[in-house]
Amino acid sequence: MKFIDEALIQIHAGKGGDGSASFRREKYVPRGGPDGGDGGRGGSVIAVADRNINTLVDYRFARIHRAKSGESGRGSDCNGRGAPDVMLRMPVGTLIREAETGAVVADLTQHGQQVVLAQGGQGGLGNLHFKSSTNRAPRQFTKGEAGEEKELQLELKVLADIGLLGYPNAGKSTFIRAVSAARPKVADYPFTTLQPHLGVVRVDDARSFVIADIPGLIEGAAEGAGLGHQFLRHLTRTRLLLHLVDCAPLDEEIDLVGQAQALSNELLKYDGALHAKPRWILLNKMDMLSEGARSEVRELFEQSLGPQRFFELSALTGEGCRELCFAIMEHLQEMRAQSPEADESESDDSMSAPAVLGDESDPSHDTSDSPEGEE
DSSP: OOOOOEEEEEEEOOOOOOOOOOBOOBTTBSSOOBOOOOOOOOOOEEEEEETTOOOSHHHHHOOEEEOOOOOOOBTTTBOOOOOOOEEEEEETTEEEEETTTOOEEEEOOSTTOEEEEEOOOOOOOOGGGGOOSSOSSOOOOOOOOOOOEEEEEEEEOOOOSEEEEESTTSSHHHHHHHHSSOOOOOOSSSOOOOSOEEEEEESSSSOEEEEEEOOOOOTTGGGTOTTTTTTGGGGTTOSEEEEEEEOOSOOTTSOHHHHHHHHHHHHHHHOHHHHTSOEEEEEEOGGGSOHHHHHHHHHHHHHHHOSOOEEEOBTTTTBTHHHHHHHHHHHHHHHHHHOHHHHHHHHHHHHTSOSOSSSTTSGGGOOTTSOTTOO
8 A cells, every 4th residue: 555645635515405485285274384394404524533544545536525415304394304424534643734724624633533624504494483473374494504615635644752863774664673563674775765654662561652764864855855854744743753873884984973963954944843852863783883983983973962862772683772762661751741631642542553554564575684774
């Protein structure tokens, strides 16, 4: 299944049924009076958050969604039947905006959450409502109201606690494979990851968190270099960013600190709030360096980037991954203790997220023997 995280749709709620102008006609009942029924309510269009749906692919091709109109009223005081609502199931994390104004209509952050996107029209009134002591044979009735019509922009932002950042081939996919059951593609060429992947990291039986892997980011992404900023939206809901740096082989011509700062600048160009999130530096592929080279890399980053959390690890061998996961869990627990209300609305649903988004969860895509550190 192709991963789709944007879609443009049109929705049309149903029209309300017309009221009826009818009179009672029975033998031996003179002047039976008005008995016109009301029209039925038009169907509404409702969005429903569903954790079992991963992408917006259903809305990329089925762009128009219409609800039925309500039935008109009839005689003998019979009201028209209301039309059923149209339920649009969308992934948890979908942000719905009006296409013309950009105003936020709904933000689906919890499984089962329902939001009315377009309200169906009210049914018209029959002439039964217009009778009075001076108007005993009313012929007035009202038409049903029109349903709402909107053009909406759907944007999926995956729900995850942790987001992975890094240049292509920094080892993000290898890292998420090492700490979770997710199996994104790994190969020895850049941009092998073309869509976000989610992995559930279980620290112990009672504690876990969700980590998101997105395609690599390079300098100039704001101008469209590489895959641009296309997938950075999926990190906006995370609590912590992990910036993986490829430290091997150590080459004096490669400015590792400059690359890290360039990626930080790309975050700032995209969204200041995303740039302000806590960000840890992961020095990856340290198993390929000698002890002296390790110390040199560590001192280089500590002197250049100042007070920031650094972790040395090897995603291929698993060195340092366990300690990092425990540190992440402690950090998340501290943040959840500070904002328990936000955690109730976000983390419960993110914990139930699938291990992988997209079509690469199949074991046939397992390429664990490929060179370490690839995208």
